[in-house]
Amino acid sequence: MADRLLGLIGEFGSEETLLEAAKQAKAEGFRCIDAFSPFPVEGMAEVLCLERDHRIGWITIIGGLVGFFGMLAVQLFVNVDYPVEVGGRPLFAWPAFFVVDFEIMILGAVTFAVAGMLIINRLPKLYHPLFGTPRFGLASADRFFLYIDASDPRFDAERTRGFLGSLGAWTVEAVLP
Amino acid sequence: MASRTPVIPLSESFGEITREVARIPLHMPARIPWLIAFILSLALLSLFLASITYLFARGVGIWGLNIPVNWAFAIHLYVWWLGLGHAGTLISAMLLLMGQDWRNSLNRFAEAMTVCAVICAGMEPIIHLGRPWFVYWMFPYPATMGVWPQFRSPLEWDVWAVMTYLIVSILFWYIGLVPDLATVRDRAKRRGWQVFFGIFALGWRGSARHWAVWNKTYRTIAAIAVPLVVSVHSEVSLLFASGQIPGWHSTIFPPYFVLGAAFSGFAMVAMIAIVMRHAFQLGHIVTERHLDVLAKVTLAMGMMTAYGYFFEVFDAYYSGEAREIATVHDRFFGAYAWSYWGAVCCNFLPLQLLWFDRVRRSPVLLFLISTSVVVGMWLERYMILVTSLYKDFLPSSFGYYHASFWDWSTYIGMLGLFLTPFLLFVRFLPSISIFEDKEVLAREQEEAARG
Numbered sequence: 001m002a003d004r005l006l007g008l009i010g011e012f013g014s015e016e017t018l019l020e021a022a023k024q025a026k027a028e029g030f031r032c033i034d035a036f037s038p039f040p041v042e043g044m045a046e047v048l049c050l051e052r053d054h055r056i057g058w059i060t061i062i063g064g065l066v067g068f069f070g071m072l073a074v075q076l077f078v079n080v081d082y083p084v085e086v087g088g089r090p091l092f093a094w095p096a097f098f099v100v101d102f103e104i105m106i107l108g109a110v111t112f113a114v115a116g117m118l119i120i121n122r123l124p125k126l127y128h129p130l131f132g133t134p135r136f137g138l139a140s141a142d143r144f145f146l147y148i149d150a151s152d153p154r155f156d157a158e159r160t161r162g163f164l165g166s167l168g169a170w171t172v173e174a175v176l177p
Numbered sequence: 178m179a180s181r182t183p184v185i186p187l188s189e190s191f192g193e194i195t196r197e198v199a200r201i202p203l204h205m206p207a208r209i210p211w212l213i214a215f216i217l218s219l220a221l222l223s224l225f226l227a228s229i230t231y232l233f234a235r236g237v238g239i240w241g242l243n244i245p246v247n248w249a250f251a252i253h254l255y256v257w258w259l260g261l262g263h264a265g266t267l268i269s270a271m272l273l274l275m276g277q278d279w280r281n282s283l284n285r286f287a288e289a290m291t292v293c294a295v296i297c298a299g300m301e302p303i304i305h306l307g308r309p310w311f312v313y314w315m316f317p318y319p320a321t322m323g324v325w326p327q328f329r330s331p332l333e334w335d336v337w338a339v340m341t342y343l344i345v346s347i348l349f350w351y352i353g354l355v356p357d358l359a360t361v362r363d364r365a366k367r368r369g370w371q372v373f374f375g376i377f378a379l380g381w382r383g384s385a386r387h388w389a390v391w392n393k394t395y396r397t398i399a400a401i402a403v404p405l406v407v408s409v410h411s412e413v414s415l416l417f418a419s420g421q422i423p424g425w426h427s428t429i430f431p432p433y434f435v436l437g438a439a440f441s442g443f444a445m446v447a448m449i450a451i452v453m454r455h456a457f458q459l460g461h462i463v464t465e466r467h468l469d470v471l472a473k474v475t476l477a478m479g480m481m482t483a484y485g486y487f488f489e490v491f492d493a494y495y496s497g498e499a500r501e502i503a504t505v506h507d508r509f510f511g512a513y514a515w516s517y518w519g520a521v522c523c524n525f526l527p528l529q530l531l532w533f534d535r536v537r538r539s540p541v542l543l544f545l546i547s548t549s550v551v552v553g554m555w556l557e558r559y560m561i562l563v564t565s566l567y568k569d570f571l572p573s574s575f576g577y578y579h580a581s582f583w584d585w586s587t588y589i590g591m592l593g594l595f596l597t598p599f600l601l602f603v604r605f606l607p608s609i610s611i612f613e614d615k616e617v618l619a620r621e622q623e624e625a626a627r628g
Contacts, residue, residue, distance in 0.1 A: 015619055016623075022385075034384050034385055034386060035384070035385040036382060036383045036384055036385070037383055037385070037388070038191060038195075038356075038360065038383060038611075038612055038615055039356075039388075039612040039613070039615045039616045039619065040385075040388040040389075040391070040392050040616065041385070041388075041619075042620075044385045044388070044389075045385065045388075045389040045392075048385050048386070048389075050385070050386060050389040051389070053389065053390070053393075055390075056390060056393040056394050056397060057393070057397065060397050060401075074317055075328045078317055078325035078326070078328065079325075079328070081325065082323060082324055082325050084327065086329075093328075093329045096328060096329040096330075096334075097328055097329075099331075099334045099337075099338075099408075099412055099415075100328060100333070100334055100337045100338075102408055103334075103337045103338050103340075103341040103342075103405075103408065103409075103412075104337060104341065106341055106345065106401055106404075106405050106408075107340075107341040107344060107345065109397075109401055110344075110345045110348055110349075110398050110401055110402075111344070111348070113394050113397050113398055113401075114348050114352060114394065114398070116394070117352070117390055117391060117393075117394035118379070120390050121384075121386070121387045121390055121391070123379045123380055123381065123387070124379035124380050125379070125380040126375060126376065126379070126380045127380065128380060128382060130382055131382075136382075137363035137364075138363075139363075139382065139383045140195075140356070140359050140360040140362075140363045140381075140383055141191065141192055141195045141360065141363065141364070142190065142191035142192040142195060142615075
């Protein structure tokens with residue numbers, strides 16, 4: 001049984017106790033930890049060192065640039081391919097082109113951001129071993145969970161279970177594949 | 178907000194909020210009223226389908242359109258629907274970035290309202306095309322004819338603006354919905370529900386890593402959505418302002434249209450909030466405080482729209498153009514003066530009651546005032562189109578417009594196109610943001626603990 005263990009998950013009653021537990025686990029030297037909560041807990045990103053992740057910002061900027069220059073290229077090409085001259089006005093009507101360009105820049109930025117979020121988070125992933133633990137469903141209601149992965153160098157089934165208990169976890173459950 | 182009364186009562190708990198909202202899709206509390214509303218909206222939808230079937234068979238001549246008034250119901254309703262939609266995005270995105278906690282009880286259904294209203298708005302110009310089956314000509318595809326769309330035309334801008342707005346609204350709404358779909362998935366007992374919510378929740382687990390990335394994405398989209406709203410409705414106003422028709426050719430139009438849109442939209446959100454609060458007994462989550470704030474925002478938007486009215490008239494006189502001034506006179510005293518004064522009265526007279534605290538907190542009065550605003554903005558959009566078109570530069574091309582039966586049936590039927598998806602949303606999805614309300618409650622509890 002123990003060799004198939006994926007990790008241990010401790011249940012907490014409030015976001016403060018979860019945040020405190022995550023800090024303690026980090027201080028204890030655990031690396032492969034994750035927290036689960038019904039809403040984003042303020043300060044958790046800092047504890048898990050996630051706040052420096054700026055990938056979404058870059059992906060959004062790239063999406064916006066793709067949309068902007070892509071649409072601009074379309075509009076320029078269309079006017080070269082089939083020129084419609086109106087009273088000798090310039091073929092490239094920059095102020096007019098900018099309207100559609102702006103909209104498509106936004107469309108590009110938003111679709112890239114959403115796609116980037118799903119890819120970084122590896123979603124959709126309809127099944128995950130955590131769903132097999134009986135109490136985990138409460139993570140979307142009013143309970144807070146701290147997960148310690150078995151691949152962590154400091155992980156030891158018995159001692160880690162005791163450690164989670166010492167942090168004040170109400171229950172500690174084994175996550176099995 | 179100056180007052181420190183909590184948005185969500187401190188007596189609530191995370192579990193309580195989850196139960197209160199998740200029960201709506203899983204154990205519909207108001208089954209019979211919902212069914213009645215749904216049957217009614219299906220009847221309206223059938224009226225719409227019948228109207229557009231006849232329209233497609235016979236052409237736009239079945240409406241009261243003519244030359245000079247060749248833009249009427251379809252276009253004025255396009256502006257009206259789109260305007261209603263804008264409040265959803267503003268509540269969701271702008272107030273999120275400004276850290277206004279009260280938005281968290283309203284944003285979900287306001288966004289759903291946006292999506293439904295934008296679908297209706299997008300339909301209008303399409304059915305107004307003489308040959309709607311050629312709508313794809315608006316897109317730059319390598320046609321055998323060798324021609325391309327005209328990107329200098331505001332009519333072409335429309336397609337891209339509405340398409341972008343629809344896609345961004347749906348994405349923003351859905352991304353915000355995913356964590357709540359997971360909550361309902363975990364509460365669902367029946368297999369069918371579990372599969373339905375399971376698939377659409379994408380396997381959301383509430384991991385801190387996911388939340389961190391999600392949070393950044395959600396806020397980024399919100400920051401982008403605010404200028405999008407302004408650009409979309411400004412672009413719509415350019416349909417009018419970039420032409421030379423008297424009464425349209427004015428630089429006040431973009432802000433005037435955006436503010437009018439937000440004005441009608443906030444009134445619409447207040448109406449929906451009041452109905453939902455009453456139908457599903459959500460008084461703890463959509464509190465009097467919410468109605469109060471919504472009323473204040475509506476009042477502020479209304480006063481800014483009134484400024485637009487004032488400056489439209491000032492602009493015309495200041496320009497000294499004879500035809501511009503004549504159009505203002507036509508609006509005041511002409512054949513369609515009822516639409517001008519109707520708009521002024523419905524928009525701004527009952528609105529003044531919102532200066533009083535008691536009125537703002539009374540659901541019935543707020544509902545009536547909001548209805549008056551939505552009707553007033555309807556009249557305003559009608560007024561802007563018809564009073565400008567029926568008399569322009571050449572007396573030989575003066576003419577009158579009368580809405581036909583099919584104008585009305587298409588419009589009334591389209592209310593079904595709005596209500597049907599909205600009612601399905603209310604029935605099958607968490608219509609109030611569960612996790613964002615918990616976030617507010619967590620913040621409030623922390624503040625209360627600190628004292």
